[in-house]
Amino acid sequence: MEKQHTYKKKSKISMRKTGFIIAFLLPTLLAFCVFYLYPILTVFVTSFCKWDYTNITSPEFFGFSKLWENYEYLFNKYPYFWEALRNSVIWAILGAVVQIPIAALIALALSRKVKGIKFVRNVYIIPNMISTAAMGVIFLQLYNPSYGIVNPIIRLFNKGFNDNILLLKGPAFLAMTASYIFFTGTTTLMILGNIMAVPREIKEAAMLDGAGGLKQDWFITIPMIKETLRTVSILAATSGFLLYNEVYFLTKGAAGTYSISYVIRELAITSPRTQFGRANAVATIQILAGMVIIVIINLLYRISFKKKAGQEREGA
Template sequence: MKSLSWRKRGFILAFLAPTLICFFVFYLYPIVTVFLTSFCKWDFSNITSPQFFGIKEMWTNYKYILQTYPFFWEGLRNSVIWSLLGLFLQIPIATIFALAFSRKMKGVKIARNIFIIPNMISTAAMGMIFLQLYSPLYGVVNPVIRIFKKDFTENILLLKGPAFWALTFAYIFFTGTTTLMILGNIMAVPEEVREAAMLDGASGFKQDLYITIPMIKGTLKMVSILAATSGFLLYNEVFFLTKGAAGTYSISYIIRELAITSPKTQFGRANTVAVIQILAGMLIILLVNFIYRERKQKKRYNEVGEGA
């Protein structure tokens, strides 16, 4: 019996091994490396042998990034805003579209396909398309602005404030994948539940609010985490549209600047930003968990109960 148990354990371990090895080699090891090297001098002068600053000086990179590096706070602020926009703008938009596409109406399939098509275009290509749209000479945005402001000739990608929103609009409405994930979950809501709700007098918007949305909360939570983190990690749009001009740096773009653009190949400092990025990413996940915490669900169900 005992030997069988060992054999079983052996099988379990053997089948887990590839996953565990992948986890340690490709996930844990890089994270630990990023964390450790953030306390090291690691640049062009010692590219193959990062050097620990020592206990007294261990925060050197953090001091540089937080106190000296000129684009860090701007990048962090922008990335946090993009993350929140993902959460509070992108997800509601995707949910509304998913609810609309779940209706059994004529033409809904075509509308769904049309909605999805732009999501097949890479973010890089989309960046180039928006670069043309925003071109003050040939784009379509400036003529629209001129309807309201006759003499407007500026390049909106160079205006502080508008540039941030121009960059945001280049990605925020492309919610095809998220919409599909939500839609798939909506379709899985049992028809009997809807019918029961209809018999109780809940139809249309009420049914969506009190039946469908609470039942797909798990998926909404998951896509919220995805949207918030992808907003926080935004890179391509910054690279293709502004390269950080007019206050549009992002955390990911800063990492590139330090590690690749800088002739000093500042891997240590780049990893310091990466550590902050990882910690902020964890905070975002906590925030999403807080928003979708169980208490609210119970309250909603109670409201439904009262409504019924």
């Protein structure tokens, strides 16, 4: 009887804990369903519908015979889709391959205990507090051929240059990439916070073994912050893939600078026929591409750190 009573008591406690967890998570789950899951499902479903200026309030399902109508239009008829997809993929790769190493190096430098480092951290962070929209406007002025700073620099090497680089295919892509790729304030802070959390005892032990600053960074700090590096790599790659503000404020898609995000705006807002169904087809592709990016980066990090761990074991 005593055992049965104890079992019932434990069961009640367990049920209370479960009820508390459900009650605690319920508002978040409801908010997720209302503000994220429902819009995502709506985007997916309406990507298979005729939905434009003729039926704004009532999307019409194409039927299974014409299920891929919107996607066929994008892949075969829309003139900027493949250009936008290519550009977005390149920006995603640059986000992970260029932006993250820059942020990691800056974070490692800012983690050093030297005189004046707190002041340097604040000075570095201030420009990164500016919104991407405002940054786009600033770079628009920098690239202005009449009074911007970029053209005079180019004229040092090419005296007759008077063009607007934002209207030149190739240079425009590079100019727009430069307007976002080097601004890594949030990413740097995330990495820096994780670096500061690395136990000092481990670094002190490494110093006693003769490991200098660079060796400590490579063999201790970086492996210990690998999960943060993985996270910020995903964030940087997806941000690059979703690039919009810079495209809108600098070029509006001119000179080969369309992005997937800008295509959605063009189809759904600026098009006189407001092609919501086609825009949602692009959005569906965007969502699926984001999932692929997450899977690829997770896989690459897993392979990379497994290989490094194997090399360290062999060395030992």
